[in-house]
Amino acid sequence: MTLNLVIMAAGKGTRMKSTLPKVLHKLAGRPLLRHVLDTTAELGAAQRLVITGHGAEQVEAAVAGPDIGFVRQMPQLGTGHAIQQVVPHLPDSGSTLILNGDTPLISAATTRQLVEACAGEKLVLLTIEYSDPSGYGRIVREGEKVKAIVEHKDATPEQRQIRECYTGMMAAPTAALKRWVGALTNDNVQGEYYLTDIVAMAVAEGVPVVSVKTGSETEVLGVNSPLQLADLERRFQHLQAGALLEAGVRLADPARFDLRGSLSCGQDVEIDVNCVFEGQVVLGDGVRIGANCVIRNARIAAGARIHEFTHIDGETQGVTVGEGALIGPFARLRPGAELGAEVHIGNFVEVKNSTLAKGAKANHLAYLGDATVGERVNYGAGSITANYDGANKHRTVIGADVHVGSNCVLVAPVEIGAGATIGGGSTITKPVAAGELAVARGKQVGIAGWTRPSKKR
Ligand code: UD1
Ligand code: CA
Numbered sequence: 001m002t003l004n005l006v007i008m009a010a011g012k013g014t015r016m017k018s019t020l021p022k023v024l025h026k027l028a029g030r031p032l033l034r035h036v037l038d039t040t041a042e043l044g045a046a047q048r049l050v051i052t053g054h055g056a057e058q059v060e061a062a063v064a065g066p067d068i069g070f071v072r073q074m075p076q077l078g079t080g081h082a083i084q085q086v087v088p089h090l091p092d093s094g095s096t097l098i099l100n101g102d103t104p105l106i107s108a109a110t111t112r113q114l115v116e117a118c119a120g121e122k123l124v125l126l127t128i129e130y131s132d133p134s135g136y137g138r139i140v141r142e143g144e145k146v147k148a149i150v151e152h153k154d155a156t157p158e159q160r161q162i163r164e165c166y167t168g169m170m171a172a173p174t175a176a177l178k179r180w181v182g183a184l185t186n187d188n189v190q191g192e193y194y195l196t197d198i199v200a201m202a203v204a205e206g207v208p209v210v211s212v213k214t215g216s217e218t219e220v221l222g223v224n225s226p227l228q229l230a231d232l233e234r235r236f237q238h239l240q241a242g243a244l245l246e247a248g249v250r251l252a253d254p255a256r257f258d259l260r261g262s263l264s265c266g267q268d269v270e271i272d273v274n275c276v277f278e279g280q281v282v283l284g285d286g287v288r289i290g291a292n293c294v295i296r297n298a299r300i301a302a303g304a305r306i307h308e309f310t311h312i313d314g315e316t317q318g319v320t321v322g323e324g325a326l327i328g329p330f331a332r333l334r335p336g337a338e339l340g341a342e343v344h345i346g347n348f349v350e351v352k353n354s355t356l357a358k359g360a361k362a363n364h365l366a367y368l369g370d371a372t373v374g375e376r377v378n379y380g381a382g383s384i385t386a387n388y389d390g391a392n393k394h395r396t397v398i399g400a401d402v403h404v405g406s407n408c409v410l411v412a413p414v415e416i417g418a419g420a421t422i423g424g425g426s427t428i429t430k431p432v433a434a435g436e437l438a439v440a441r442g443k444q445v446g447i448a449g450w451t452r453p454s455k456k457r
Contacts, residue, residue, distance in 0.1 A: 001120050002094030004174060005045040008082050009033055009101030010053025010073040015225040021055030023101035024062050025229055028236050029260025029278055032223055033063055035104035043097070043111060049089055050101065051082045059101075078192030079168075080184040087178045095120045096174045098195070103168060103222045105236060110219060113212050118171035122208040123199065125149070126169040128220050129213070136165035137196045139211065146209040149196035153189040164213075166196060167220040176207055252291075266302060279314070290329065298333070301325070301341070312337075322358070340375075354385075357400070369393075371410075374400030374418065382407040399434060 013022025023033035030038070033050070040048065052059045053073040060070045073085045083098065090096060095118040099106060110126065117124040125146065127139050137149040138159050149166045150159050172180075180198040188194060202209050214220055218235045221228065234255075241254035249265045251257050256273040263277045266285035276294045284302035289295070293306055297314030300306065300321040307328035312319050317335035321327060325343045336353035339345065343356045346363035354371040362368060364381035370393050371385050383404050385396040394412035398404070402416050405424030416422065417434030426440040 002091055002174075003043065003045045003115055004090055004094065004096045005040055005043065005048045006083065006086050006096060006098045007033065007036055007040075007048070007050045007101050008079060008098065008168075009059060010051045010056075010076045010082055011102070012054045012076070013102070013224065016223075016229075017226075021059050022223065023059060024055070025223065027104050027223075027229065027233055028240075028258075031062055032104040033059065033101040036099055036101055036106065037063060037065075037068065039106060039108050040097075040099070040111060042108065043115070045097070046091075046094075047089070049086050051085060053082075078186065078190070079195035080181055080193030080197060083177070083181045083195055084184070084193065087181060090174050090178055092175045092178075093120065094174050095171055096177050097171045098169060100168045100222060102224070103220060105219045105221070105232065106169065107216070107219050110212070110214055110216075114169065114171040117210060117212055118173065120173050122210050123173070123176070123202045124171040125199070125209065125211045126167045126220065127164050127211045127213050128167055128215075128217065129163050130165050130217075131163070133163045133165045134160070138162040139164040139166060145203075146199065146211055147203055148200040149194075151188065151190070151194060151196060164211075167214070168222065169220070170195075172198070173207070176202065176205070261296075272308070284323070293328075307331075317353075370412065371396040371398065373398045374402065376400060377402045377404070379404045380406040380408065380424065384409055386411045 009023045016022050016025060024031045027035060047069055048067060049069045049071055051071050051073050053076045056072050071086050071089060073082050095115055097111060097115055114124050114126060135152050137151045138155055139146060140148045140150055140159060180201045184193045184197055186193050199209055221232055223229045223232060237258055238254060240259045241251055241257045245251055245254060248267060250270045252272045258276045261279045263281050265283045268286045269283050270288045272289060272291040274292045275289055278296035280297055281295050282299045284300060286303045287300050289306045290308035292308055293310045295312045298312045298319040301323040303324040304321050305326050310328035310331045312333040315335040319333045319337045321339045322341035322343055324341055325339050327345045330347040331345045332350045334352035337351040338355045340356055340358040342359045344361040344363055345351060348365045349362045350367050352369045354368045356373040357375040359375050360373045360377040362379040366379055366381060367384040369385050370387040377398050386409050387393050396410045396412045397415040399416060399418030401419045404422045407425050408422050409427045411429045414428055414431060416432040419435045420432045421437045422428060423439035426438060428438060428440055432438040
């Protein structure tokens, strides 16, 4: 049976008080609308249509994809009017699932349940009981049977007592849906075309109307304001943290944990408070992450320790940290940093597009950019690779067991042979042979009996 998916995303989102269209605001690092698209990717819909209106160009550009169609609704005259716009794009059989771009956490299981219950024959409404139902469309029943949805503003005082609410999500037989939305009027308090009026039409035609009642508020909560967005973000983070804890990851505090992407953890992983994980992060067995780290697109091997306040950003290239490595506190690993086993990167050390072999150390205040660093190299405090000549980047190659003293400048391209020693304060512009000591700095001069200038009277 053909399934069509329609996602309504034309509304303005006035209460966000933002120039960004509401459905592009981010939850856990992804636009609200993107969540709905990701969740429904595996539903097997013949087509996925997004109804855009406010900020249409921006919304369409943000979520465009080969299997996603857009239908514009200008102006926006209500949810029924929104569905009227997609009618020409829908076939005459099968089911249509209607979701909202501002309700990001709807689960794949619930969407499947709606589609299965519909089976191209029934009108299926996703409903929920709220202790405070004000503002929502109420499910009006006669006995067990659903009779209609009445919008809050149009409801009588008695109807306002009903706590079962429409969540804004439904599945309908496509042919009937097309017929019903064609017959909608805007004769109501808000002067809008209400999609919810199709329920009474279905009842009048004798088409079965059923409800699927969800117990999860989180999956049906929509975002209308920054407060609601922040609330939903916390709920989502709490769910993610719960799943990790369940899997054995030791989060110091699930309330102070943020995952904006995917995090895969081995056994005995410990994560202290206030860490943010973005993109794809993989942590091997026994990895420990100190407090206040931000880690994006990185693979950290077993037994590595990332100390407090470390920033790792692999961007698109990624960062890898080898087994048993010690990173931070206050370290910065940038795209293309590939650190071998037992590498030590200490405070205020920046590493970019560089490979460090097993056991190499840069413990304090240093920069390694576009460098290849051999095993056991000791790279002194305050030393840098001058990798950029103002136009091009060049590589620095440092052989195994090299000792680079403090405050050196290695002017790339340059190569330092295995076992060489670079005297502190040297500016190295020429190759250094293996085993050599290279010193390139002004010679020390001693002036005996020197008197310091004194103030004139
Ligand atoms: C709607 C339902 C209400 C339900 C509530 C759940 C109707 C008439 N009412 O009310 O029964 O309890 O959702 O949150 O459907 N949209 C468009 N074009 C429009 C109007 C809206 O695309 O012209 C989109 C919005 O962007 C949003 C969704 O439809 O994603 C719902 O619109 P909204 O205005 O929030 O509906 P409510 O009035 O809250
Ligand atoms: Ca709403």
